[in-house]
Amino acid sequence: MGIEDALATAEGLHEHTSMNSRFRPSFRDSRGAKRLRAAMLLLILPTTSCRRGSEPTTHPTNHEVFPLERRTGWFHGPCLAISDANLARGTAVDLVVMGEPQSVLQGQVGEQRSSPASCAPLTEGRRSHNAKPGTFFYDLEGTKLTATDMGVGIVAAPQELTVVNGLAQTDLNSDGGPEVFSSCATTEGINFAIWTEKPYQGTPLLSRYYYLGYDMQPTCP
Numbered sequence: 001m002g003i004e005d006a007l008a009t010a011e012g013l014h015e016h017t018s019m020n021s022r023f024r025p026s027f028r029d030s031r032g033a034k035r036l037r038a039a040m041l042l043l044i045l046p047t048t049s050c051r052r053g054s055e056p057t058t059h060p061t062n063h064e065v066f067p068l069e070r071r072t073g074w075f076h077g078p079c080l081a082i083s084d085a086n087l088a089r090g091t092a093v094d095l096v097v098m099g100e101p102q103s104v105l106q107g108q109v110g111e112q113r114s115s116p117a118s119c120a121p122l123t124e125g126r127r128s129h130n131a132k133p134g135t136f137f138y139d140l141e142g143t144k145l146t147a148t149d150m151g152v153g154i155v156a157a158p159q160e161l162t163v164v165n166g167l168a169q170t171d172l173n174s175d176g177g178p179e180v181f182s183s184c185a186t187t188e189g190i191n192f193a194i195w196t197e198k199p200y201q202g203t204p205l206l207s208r209y210y211y212l213g214y215d216m217q218p219t220c221p
Contacts, residue, residue, distance in 0.1 A: 023104055066172050071155040074192045074208045077147040078140040079119035080109070081210070085136050087112075087155060094161050094170075095143060096152040098183040099194075109155065110139030120147075121210060129189075129211035150210070151180045152192050172205070172206030179205065184220035188212060 004106070021082040073082030075095060091109040096102055116122040119137055121130040140153070154161070154172070161170040169178040173195070182199040183192050193204040200221050 019030075024173075033147045046216050064159045064198050066174070068194070068206055072172075072194065072206055073155075074139060074143070074151065074190075074210055076150050076210065077118070078143065078145055079113065079121060079129065080138045080140050080153045081121055081135055081154065081208075082133055082153065082163045084139065084155065085112075086185040087136075091155055091188070092157075093140065093143075094154045094157045095145065095149075095179045096161065097145070097149050098151045098181075102151075102163060102168045102181065104161045104163060105145060106144030106170050107140045107145070110141040113137045113139055124185070126211055127212070139191060143220045149191070150183065152183075152194065152208075160215060167199075184218075185189060185216045186218055186220055187216060188214065189216070190199075 001030045017132070030076050056101070070084045071082070073080055075081065080093065087109045089111060093107045093109055095105040095107055097105060113119050113122070114137065116127065118139065120126070122137060155171075157170060158172065158174065161168050161207065163169075164178075169180050171177065174180045174191055177197055178195065180195050180199055181189055182195060182204075185191075186209075189209055193199070194206040194210045195201065195204050
């Protein structure tokens, strides 16, 4: 029964009571009707509230796909190259240092950089190839990197990185399987890539190129 129907019923009861109580003072009839209406409302409102509370509630999902293209880059020494132009200083970065075996270090995002000071990728002869539109460079702070270390940097990684059988791995896309990292030499630079489960099998999830500007012996498969 809706609130309007209940009030109509209360009015009908009031009229019936008035017809059968002519010898009672009229002010009592009025007061009795008001009491009846109030009582009916008290009975109806809790029912309405319960009905509303029983309706299913939808909750927003907290699952968010990790923005691999924007939050993953490469580094040479304490200089990170990445596609995100708005990284906040102090944001955590996991650093996969390439080598045999690979290792994992931690650091924080520093100031955005546009000069070659302490940023090898921006030195003369390299800058024109590496500082392309959409690529931004940041200092890396609070880390034990050496000036010659190179590898892949992951900003605010969704899962912890571990080293298994000499390869760093983590689950970046939350599919339950590991992502692994690779680097290999081209004729003039280094190609960094992220793969599912095993390097150089299938198509890489992400590939980035670091131009060094001198002749190298290629090692890429």
